[in-house]
Each structure stands twice: as structure tokens, then as C-alpha cells.
């Protein structure tokens with residue numbers, strides 16, 4: 001008998017990559033995508049799997065207790081993977097409330113429903129940002145101190161604490177994954193890599209925060225999705241698993257590489273005011289998941305960045321369609337405020 005898995009936030013960047021990967025080959029599992037479709041959610045991302053007989057979509061907010069519970073009963077859900085979140089650090093600096101509502105209260109709601117209905121496999125998709133910022137050396141391990149610095153990371157850290165507390169208090173089978181920066185197809189073009197690709201293609205300025213020397217540890221999205229699946233199936237209850245690609249890069253390195261790949265001049269780079277509270281460096285120690293669950297990244301950065309650029313080159317209409325309304329309003333206001 002396969003599982004009936006509730007995938008929340010399945011219409012976003014990582015959730016849709018996860019669903020496409022899982023649904024690519026036949027399996028006994030059924031996937032129910034529960035997503036409220038915010039500015040970052042898009043059912044277009046799932047058009048190639050929407051007709052599969054083991055895929056269903058429910059337009060529901062994770063904060064809506066009655067509706068989430070009834071979806072869980074309808075499909076006899078026995079596992080939850082919670083991708084749903086407000087995910088953009090800059091937005092959390094400009095307006096933090098939606099982050100608390102979805103990331104904290106929404107997660108609490110899912111946990112309560114899982115507890116009531118005895119749904120005994122709950123995976124929380126979390127982030128390395130809960131550990132705060134590193135200096136020039138070291139890497140985050142699962143037992144590193146939780147020291148979130150932005151409203152986004154504070155909301156994700158709060159959710160992680162709630163997940164842990166439900167495992168500890170009620171004996172539920174809960175797991176947490178904490179991944180570094182993802183990149184790949186269908187990433188909303190507010191995040192560094194797709195934003196820079198689109199701006200370069202359109203000969204617009206490439207806004208680099210501060211001195212551009214902040215470091216992120218990059219992982220191709222399908223590798224993250226494989227890690228999540230591995231932890232969901234085989235991870236130990238109550239434990240945290242870091243997921244990362246051992247691929248540290250300064251932001252400016254990435255921006256310059258993309259300009260070279262696209263064939264556009266460095267003069268498009270525009271240094272702007274820094275993001276308030278900007279974390280200096282992230283790096284993940286992935287030794288636990290590699291040794292205990294045999295996971296390792298399959299896609300090198302040089303292959304992943306080529307595949308990503310090709311995808312954005314071949315899907316310009318996707319970017320044009322998602323960059324509308326609320327996105328444009330935020331973009332103008334935010335980058336207007338960062339102009340030097």
C-alpha cells in the first residue's frame with residue numbers, strides 16, 4: 001500500500017520541483033498538493049503532472065483548520081511534507097506579519113491536525129538560515145545554535161521549535177530538513193539567480209547588495225528534493241538533517257558568471273545599499289545525511305547553472321507572467337529604497 005502524502009506549498013519553486021520529480025515515474029504513492037496560491041505559487045509549474053491519476057490539487061490555506069482537516073480526511077492522509085511558506089527574506093524585512101501567519105501559525109495548524117488524525121510522518125522543510133550567520137570559517141551542523149537574524153528566519157526557527165515540541169511531547173514522528181540556497185527551474189524571479197538572469201537578459205541594472213561578498217552555499221533544487229524524500233522515508237523521528245551542496249560562492253562571483261554566460265557587460269552591475277541585517281555567510285555541514293542516509297548531491301554547480309540559465313532562456317513568458325501585480329509593486333518600492 002502506498003502513502004497518501006499531503007504536500008503543502010506544492011505550487012511554489014521547490015514544492016513543484018518535488019512533485020514533478022516524484023510523479024515522473026509510477027509509484028504506489030498519491031500526492032495531494034495543498035496550496036493557497038500566493039504571488040509565489042503557480043499551477044503552471046505543475047501542468048506536466050496535473051493529469052496524473054495519483055496527483056490532486058486543493059486550493060486551501062494552511063492556516064484554515066477546518067479545510068485542511070477535511071482535505072486530510074478526504075484523502076486519508078498518512079504523511080505531510082510542509083513546503084508552504086513565505087520564503088523571501090527581503091519581503092519579511094518590509095512586512096513580517098504574513099511570515100508569522102503562514103510559517104508559524106500555519107505550521108502549528110498542520111501539526112495540530114496531524115496529531116488529531118494520527119498522521120504519523122511529518123516533515124518540516126526548513127532552512128539553514130535558522131542558524132544565523134557564519135564568519136569567515138566553519139559550517140552549520142545540526143547541533144549548531146539557533147540564532148535567526150531576519151523575520152523570515154525567525155519565523156522558520158519558531159516553526160522548527162514547534163515541530164520538535166510536538167515530537168517530544170506527543171511522540172509524533174516528526175523530522176526537520178534544513179537546506180542551503182536552492183537554484184533551478186521555476187524559482188520565483190525575486191531570488192538572486194533568476195532575478196539577475198532576467199535583468200541581464202533585459203539589459204536592466206543588476207542590483208548587488210553591499211559589497212557583493214556575502215557567501216551562500218548553493219544546491220540544485222532536484223538534489224534538495226531527493227534529500228527531502230530520503231528523510232521523509234528513512235530519517236529518524238525527532239531529528240534534524242542538514243542538506244547542502246558544499247558549494248560556497250560569493251554573490252558577486254555568481255552575478256559575474258551569469259553575465260559572462262549571457263554575454264552581457266559587467267557595467268550592468270549596480271552596487272546598491274545593503275539588505276538590513278544581511279547575513280554574511282552560510283555553509284552547511286552535510287555529513288549526517290551523507291553518512292546516515294547515503295544522500296549526496298548529483299548535480300555540479302557548473303551543470304546546474306547551465307541548466308537553470310537554459311530554462312529561463314526557454315521560458316521567458318513564464319517570467320513575464322509571474323512578474324506582475326504585487327510583485328512589481330514590491331520590486332519598485334524595495335529597489336527604490338536601496339538606490340544609493
Ligand code: NAD
Pocket residue numbers: 008009010011012013014015034035036037038039040041042060061062063082083084085086087088102106125126127128156178179180181182183188
Ligand atoms: P516559494 O515562495 O517559491 O513557494 C512557496 C509556496 O507556498 C507557494 O506555492 C505559495 O503559494 C505557498 N504558500 C504560501 N503561503 C501559504 C499558505 N498560507 N497556505 C498554503 N500555501 C501557501 O518557496 P520555495 O523557495 O519553494 O520554498 C519552499 C520551502 O523551502 C519553504 O518552506 C522555504 O522556507 C524552504 N527553503 C527554501 C530554500 C530556497 O533556497 N528557496 C532553501 C531552504 C529552505
Ligand code: DAU
Pocket residue numbers: 087088089090126127128129179180181182190191192193195207208209210212214215216251275282
Ligand atoms: O539559505 C536558504 C535560504 O535561501 C532560504 O531559506 C530562503 O527561502 C531563500 O530565499 C534564500 O535566502 P537568501 O536571502 O539567501 O536568498 P536571496 O536569493 O534573496 O539572496 C541571495 C543572496 O543574494 C543574499 O546574500 C542577498 C543577495 N542579493 C539578493 C537579491 C534578491 C543581492 O545582492 N541582490 C538582490 O537583488
